[in-house]
Amino acid sequence: MSSLNPQLIAQVHFLQRQAASLLVYQSVLTEAMGQAFLNLLAVLERESNPLDCLRAYGCLFHQQAIHQNCWPDYLIAQIMRANNPFSQQAQQTDFQDLPSSLIAAAQSDLQCLQSLYNCSGEQLSQWIQQLIPSSEPAVIWQQEPDLVDKIEELPLRTQLKKLENWADAVEGLAAHYRQFGVGLFAASQAFRWQNRELISISHPDPVHLGQLVGYESQRQVLLKNTEFLLAGYPAQNVLLYGSRGSGKSSLIKALLHQYGDRGLRLIEVAKSDLKDLPVVIELLRGTPHKFIIFVDDLSFEEDDDTFKALKVVLEGNLTARPQNVVVYATSNRRHLVREYFTDRPQPRDIDEVQAWDTVSEKLSFSDRFGLTLTFEPANQQTYLKMVHHLAALAGIRLNREELEFRALQWATRHNGRSGRSARQFVDFLSAELALFPVHGSLS
Structure with a gap:
């Protein structure tokens, strides 16, 4: 095994010092890719045995393959969504109002990170080759052209690539955080509240508004209300109730694909987790994104107290509801709290004195939503309209009468006339015609 010359050893030491000098951007190196990069530098600095060097380089390459991203571009992405004191304050405060010490720390870190960015795969491969002259040249991760083009479209990335000194980009970076946010919300658009934390949904439902037909008036109201939210005006909480399979949930999920690039984020909260809603709301306060809290299939039993947490969010308490959050809920029931005839006042001494107040509270809970959109069962004409639309999107060519x-x-x-039935029918028919074009028949 050979060794690195003193000049290259000095370069490795320099990169290690730069990584260790970070003041507020340490988080960009804490994930697996960053740790693999730092480990490779440590192995090179020790001039370890050939197997250790190859393993360390292999770990870094493996992470690049997982992320489908080369080290320099990955580092840029981490900077652009970094969640740290500078980015958190920059997304809520004008740049000129940020503490000067915080700006100076960010500038110092950007200079350090620029040095790490300039350490390309080609350079690392050459260092490995110098340490192990008899080995084959290490394979370098090459970015796919379509991914490169996508990254180049980001103005901040282009700015950083052209700048000789990244410290000069600090104001542009602050503006980026203010527009696009930081951390989890900058990296994903769909989330689920689970075990008292937000979990990113990697593959949200792909349904688009263009796939949905019927209930046009309800859709227009929901779109208009969502536009209010995105524009920063007070938007209403919305209850979508009606027959099963009518597309209530799909309509909400389709909003993400319609408005995700304008800062809309969708957070799914199960009915069993509604007690955590005040916690969720506080996590969203002060961020530049707009949030729809999505509660599907909402209803409550008579002794279910979880509706009280939702009531606080809908009506507010002493703490003001943030203007960037609304609740969109679906239900098959107009009155969300189940009521029995036995709940109604009876002439017995043990009855509640103001029993009708309790009944009224249960019945009026759904009224606390600012908008209520009703989805009636689809008639035959609407059902067939849905089928024709979905069949056209699927490229099904059957004469009108047969279809x-x-x-x-x-x-x-099967499941009666509904948007869900139309989708299931078209999916079945598409597969049937593809596999059994002549003899296929519905069963």
Whole structure:
């Protein structure tokens, strides 16, 4: 095994000092890719045995393959969504109002990170080759052209690439945080509240508004209310209630694909976790994004107290509700709290004195949503309209009479007339015609 010349050893030491000198941007190196990069530097600095060097380089390459991103571009992405004192304050405060010490720390860190950015895969491969002359040249991760083009579209990334000194980009970086946010919300658009923390949803439901037909008036109201939210005006909490399979949930999920690039984020909260809603709300306060808290299939039993947490969010308490958050809930019930005839006042001594007040509170809970959108069961005309639309999107070519005959058969034999049934029918028919184009038949 050979060794690095003193000049290259000095370069490795310099990079290690730069990484150790970070004041507020330490988090960009804490994930697996950053740790693999630092470990490779440590192995090179020790001039370890050949196997250790190859393993360390292999770990870094493995992380690049997982992220489909080369080390320099990955580092840029980490900087752009970094969650640290500078980025947190920059997203809520004008640049000129930020503490001067915090700006100076960010500038210092950016200079350090620029040195790490300039350590390319080609350079690392050459160092490995110098340490182990008899080995094959280490494979270098090459960024795919389409991914490079996508990254180049980001103005801040282009600015950093052209600058000789990244410290000069500190104001532009602050503006980026103010526009796009930081941390989890800058990296993902869909989330689930689970075990008292937000979990990113890597593959949100791909449904788009263009796939949904019927209930046009309800859709327009929901879109208009969402536009209010995105524009910074007071938006209403919305209850979508009606028949099963009518597309209530799909309509909400489709909003993410319509408005995600404008800062909309969707957070799914299960009914069992509604007690945590005040905690969720406080996590969202003060961020530049706009949030829809999505509660699906909402209803409560008579002794269920979790609705009280939702009531606080809908009506507010002493703490003001942030203007960047609304609740969109779906339900098959107009009155969300289940009521029994036995709940109604009876002439017995043990009855509650103001029993009708309790009944009224249960019945009026749904009224606390500012907007209530009703989804009536689809009639035959609406159902067939949905089928024709989805069949056209799927490229199904059947004559109108046959398509409608099969669609009505499906509705009769399966789940009735609804948007869900139309989707299930078209999915089934697409597969059937692809695999059994001549003899296929519905069962």
